Amino acid sequence: MKTEKIPYKIYLSESEMPTAWYNLRADMKKKPAPLLNPATLQPMKAEELAGVFCEDLIAQELDNDTPFFEIPEEIRSFYKMYRPAPLVRAYCLEEKLGTPAKIYYKFEGNNTSGSHKLNSAIAQAYYAKKQGLKGVTTETGAGQWGTALSMACSYFDLDCKVYMVKCSYEQKPFRREVMRTYGASVTPSPSMETEVGNKILAEHPGTTGSLGCAISEAVEKAVTSDGYRYVLGSVLNQVLLHQSVIGLETKTALDKYGIKPDIIIGCAGGGSNLGGLIAPFMGEKLRGEADYRIIAVEPASCPSFTRGVYAYDFCDTGKVCPMAKMYTLGCDFIPSANHAGGLRYHGMSSTLSELYDQGLMEAVSVKQTDVFEAAEYFARIEGILPAPESSHAIRVAIDEALKCKETGEEKTIVFGLTGTGYFDMVAYEKFHDGEMSDYIPTDEELKAYRAKLPKVN
Amino acid sequence: MKTEKIPYKIYLSESEMPTAWYNLRADMKKKPAPLLNPATLQPMKAEELAGVFCEDLIAQELDNDTPFFEIPEEIRSFYKMYRPAPLVRAYCLEEKLGTPAKIYYKFEGNNTSGSHKLNSAIAQAYYAKKQGLKGVTTETGAGQWGTALSMACSYFDLDCKVYMVKCSYEQKPFRREVMRTYGASVTPSPSMETEVGNKILAEHPGTTGSLGCAISEAVEKAVTSDGYRYVLGSVLNQVLLHQSVIGLETKTALDKYGIKPDIIIGCAGGGSNLGGLIAPFMGEKLRGEADYRIIAVEPASCPSFTRGVYAYDFCDTGKVCPMAKMYTLGCDFIPSANHAGGLRYHGMSSTLSELYDQGLMEAVSVKQTDVFEAAEYFARIEGILPAPESSHAIRVAIDEALKCKETGEEKTIVFGLTGTGYFDMVAYEKFHDGEMSDYIPTDEELKAYRAKLPKVN
Numbered sequence: 073m074k075t076e077k078i079p080y081k082i083y084l085s086e087s088e089m090p091t092a093w094y095n096l097r098a099d100m101k102k103k104p105a106p107l108l109n110p111a112t113l114q115p116m117k118a119e120e121l122a123g124v125f126c127e128d129l130i131a132q133e134l135d136n137d138t139p140f141f142e143i144p145e146e147i148r149s150f151y152k153m154y155r156p157a158p159l160v161r162a163y164c165l166e167e168k169l170g171t172p173a174k175i176y177y178k179f180e181g182n183n184t185s186g187s188h189k190l191n192s193a194i195a196q197a198y199y200a201k202k203q204g205l206k207g208v209t210t211e212t213g214a215g216q217w218g219t220a221l222s223m224a225c226s227y228f229d230l231d232c233k234v235y236m237v238k239c240s241y242e243q244k245p246f247r248r249e250v251m252r253t254y255g256a257s258v259t260p261s262p263s264m265e266t267e268v269g270n271k272i273l274a275e276h277p278g279t280t281g282s283l284g285c286a287i288s289e290a291v292e293k294a295v296t297s298d299g300y301r302y303v304l305g306s307v308l309n310q311v312l313l314h315q316s317v318i319g320l321e322t323k324t325a326l327d328k329y330g331i332k333p334d335i336i337i338g339c340a341g342g343g344s345n346l347g348g349l350i351a352p353f354m355g356e357k358l359r360g361e362a363d364y365r366i367i368a369v370e371p372a373s374c375p376s377f378t379r380g381v382y383a384y385d386f387c388d389t390g391k392v393c394p395m396a397k398m399y400t401l402g403c404d405f406i407p408s409a410n411h412a413g414g415l416r417y418h419g420m421s422s423t424l425s426e427l428y429d430q431g432l433m434e435a436v437s438v439k440q441t442d443v444f445e446a447a448e449y450f451a452r453i454e455g456i457l458p459a460p461e462s463s464h465a466i467r468v469a470i471d472e473a474l475k476c477k478e479t480g481e482e483k484t485i486v487f488g489l490t491g492t493g494y495f496d497m498v499a500y501e502k503f504h505d506g507e508m509s510d511y512i513p514t515d516e517e518l519k520a521y522r523a524k525l526p527k528v529n
Numbered sequence: 530m531k532t533e534k535i536p537y538k539i540y541l542s543e544s545e546m547p548t549a550w551y552n553l554r555a556d557m558k559k560k561p562a563p564l565l566n567p568a569t570l571q572p573m574k575a576e577e578l579a580g581v582f583c584e585d586l587i588a589q590e591l592d593n594d595t596p597f598f599e600i601p602e603e604i605r606s607f608y609k610m611y612r613p614a615p616l617v618r619a620y621c622l623e624e625k626l627g628t629p630a631k632i633y634y635k636f637e638g639n640n641t642s643g644s645h646k647l648n649s650a651i652a653q654a655y656y657a658k659k660q661g662l663k664g665v666t667t668e669t670g671a672g673q674w675g676t677a678l679s680m681a682c683s684y685f686d687l688d689c690k691v692y693m694v695k696c697s698y699e700q701k702p703f704r705r706e707v708m709r710t711y712g713a714s715v716t717p718s719p720s721m722e723t724e725v726g727n728k729i730l731a732e733h734p735g736t737t738g739s740l741g742c743a744i745s746e747a748v749e750k751a752v753t754s755d756g757y758r759y760v761l762g763s764v765l766n767q768v769l770l771h772q773s774v775i776g777l778e779t780k781t782a783l784d785k786y787g788i789k790p791d792i793i794i795g796c797a798g799g800g801s802n803l804g805g806l807i808a809p810f811m812g813e814k815l816r817g818e819a820d821y822r823i824i825a826v827e828p829a830s831c832p833s834f835t836r837g838v839y840a841y842d843f844c845d846t847g848k849v850c851p852m853a854k855m856y857t858l859g860c861d862f863i864p865s866a867n868h869a870g871g872l873r874y875h876g877m878s879s880t881l882s883e884l885y886d887q888g889l890m891e892a893v894s895v896k897q898t899d900v901f902e903a904a905e906y907f908a909r910i911e912g913i914l915p916a917p918e919s920s921h922a923i924r925v926a927i928d929e930a931l932k933c934k935e936t937g938e939e940k941t942i943v944f945g946l947t948g949t950g951y952f953d954m955v956a957y958e959k960f961h962d963g964e965m966s967d968y969i970p971t972d973e974e975l976k977a978y979r980a981k982l983p984k985v986n
Contacts, residue, residue: 079543080609086536152537153912182639184914226909246954452683455610457641494951497703504709
């Protein structure tokens with residue numbers, strides 16, 4: 073352990089960057105439940121997934137045993153353009169809060185996609201290119217994933233087709249424009265381009281779309297287009313694998329200074345950031361080498377962990393995807409229109425769901441006005457304008473630091489600051505103007521969605 | 530000289546960060562011309578400036594002899610939140626261009642203000658706080674300076690009043706919203722809040738404002754409000770002093786790896802970034818210790834270096850400010866409405882103007898469609914979406930690298946990447962849609978503005 077003062081920002085050198093992704097599942101005694109083929113209700117085999125996903129990614133998706141996957145040299149080169157991401161000691165925030173807690177955050181916003189999503193986007197684009205594909209399709213909600221994938225595809229000269237949830241497409245023209253800068257084509261979803269889009273539009277003529285809907289369209293487009301596959305920015309095991317680079321860097325940086333966290337906090341929508349951040353720490357926990365409090369933070373308006381059920385469900389609204397066992401609100405659930413930003417998926421990563429079910433992590437939900445209050449507070453003190461998603465973790469990190477203030481405990485808190493909010497100023501404006509409200513679904517609403525879960529459970 | 534491979538990003542450690550700003554003027558044999566009092570045509574004395582500027586900043590402004598000013602501890606702490614800025618080796622760009630040139634850029638966009646402007650904003654806010662002021666006033670055009678000052682004032686709990694050029698205020702609601710997040714009040718200029726604003730509105734009822742106009746309003750507001758002073762984000766000597774942190778870090782990073790640049794390139798509007806980037810290199814040049822090609826890049830639509838005259842002129846449209854000797858197009862000059870982004874000031878830093886006049890640096894002007902072409906090309910290859918301003922430097926860096934490709938010379942090129950373009954997507958959209966045009970002022974137009982220069986010359 074070094075005794076020198078811990079700097080504001082801990083940057084690893086390039087030689088300290090991870091050379092392999094860590095597969096958390098390898099250390100789980102009880103593995104996450106497999107994806108099911110909705111027709112046969114049997115676990116999906118690699119060959120059944122081959123029309124949808126890239127080959128190497130399917131192998132990563134289904135592999136519950138290999139602990140490390142080497143990061144290909146081309147991806148490591150790309151990582152070096154924007155990584156290592158700094159682990160920041162929040163000295164100013166600590167001082168302002170007057171807390172004895174020590175607060176660190178892993179900042180993943182220092183790249184043009186504005187979030188951690190690029191870590192997996194570049195990996196997925198690489199494997200698509202390796203397979204000789206022409207391009208990939210995907211969906212995007214808040215727009216971070218679509219932007220990240222556009223950048224990655226541009227780097228590998230792949231075609232990139234993004235279905236963007238219509239309300240987001242209309243409210244965030246600048247997000248769309250960044251994707252165009254990277255050469256992607258962006259279609260508002262639901263669209264007339266797909267059968268499922270036409271069907272949804274016929275049933276709900278005025279709909280502004282949903283993530284589940286856009287997923288269905290992107291999958292259909294991939295499987296019906298020659299030389300295309302579908303890629304996804306969260307939820308899947310392969311995505312958590314790629315995102316382990318966040319946690320591995322965090323752990324190396326902490327170890328360098330002999331710091332052992334007490335609490336690790338991350339926001340959770342589909343689970344990509346949280347799963348990546350906690351990976352090596354949860355690994356130690358699973359192997360009985362160390363213990364940490366791990367907290368998932370989700371929006372009160374889309375509370376899959378805290379108010380969902382652990383059951384098999386469809387991953388998309390159009391029910392064209394395999395079924396996954398996860399904490400879910402039901403695949404028809406769409407968060408209230410006043411919900412700002414991402415973290416709006418109805419389910420949660422199978423891996424994280426299983427870990428949560430085993431009691432290895434906690435979950436809390438927070439109201440969005442409380443989230444934006446924390447966001448603005450943080451921006452003014454730490455000088456980074458956070459994304460609404462990331463601000464969920466900030467909220468709980470501040471709450472935990474304030475508890476330490478009461479008890480006098482010098483806990484070490486690490487949280488994931490997944491990205492920046494430059495494209496979320498409409499939401500900030502609503503907050504400033506006092507026009508932001510909170511919507512928490514009622515028990516009756518949730519019950520109605522739950523009743524529609526597939527019969528397999 | 531180290532022989533190890535140069536990393537993609539060179540980050541200094543905190544202990545390697547500059548502890549003093551470098552005052553380039555101290556090494557100039559012929560000093561920049563002094564500010565003149567327009568009433569007496571005599572050099573402005575400190576006491577005459579005291580109603581407008583903060584005391585310590587006036588001392589910095591007028592000091593042509595002290596080579597180094599210690600950076601106060603509070604400012605160094607703030608710098609550590611977002612600095613050191615990386616010096617990036619553009620390996621991907623080099624490869625794509627197929628050039629033997631080695632290209633580096635100093636990236637100043639990794640902070641929420643999105644640009645280098647924060648380096649001086651925090652210094653100016655610090656001195657205002659130290660003097661016990663209530664707040665400061667300023668103007669902003671493209672919005673980067675206003676955002677930076679808002680962040681700095683929020684940190685020191687100072688009131689911040691920003692006059693934002695009206696067309697920019699209307700076209701960039703998100704910029705305005707970021708400033709509000711940091712607690713600043715933002716007024717579209719010209720406004721009814723000031724005498725000069727009323728006067729301008731009476732003379733030009735439909736005007737969408739200009740930078741020169743907004744400066745006049747901000748200065749008037751400062752001198753007529755108790756406990757307020759005016760601060761400016763470019764042009765002034767004090768700003769170049771603070772921005773020397775860019776060049777000092779760049780030089781330390783290059784020296785660490787034994788790299789000696791051949792060409793140093795920066796965009797130039799008022800000169801803050803360029804003056805800061807080149808400071809230590811120009812210092813060596815002035816002292817006869819080394820030689821570098823130094824290139825200022827300006828927009829063809831606002832070509833103060835390349836088509837202006839070196840003369841005394843007003844710094845603002847309302848003529849409430851002192852006069853400065855500089856390369857100028859005339860204080861009534863406003864770039865064509867189709868000009869996107871910043872670099873729209875009619876004049877240029879007195880220090881840089883004097884250096885240019887002495888033949889110690891070059892200047893070129895570039896058309897904005899060529900600039901956006903370079904911006905998009907760079908974004909796709911290097912993964913950073915550049916600000917329109919910064920992209921002027923990218924354009925010329927690429928051009929110089931392509932010349933090396935022709936000649937086979939392995940020149941080392943360093944350029945300043947001042948910031949990101951997240952709030953400039955309207956301009957990118959115009960470029961994508963083929964709706965961006967170039968406007969180059971005619972000789973007759975420039976002659977007409979020049980005829981209105983003050984008689985002192």
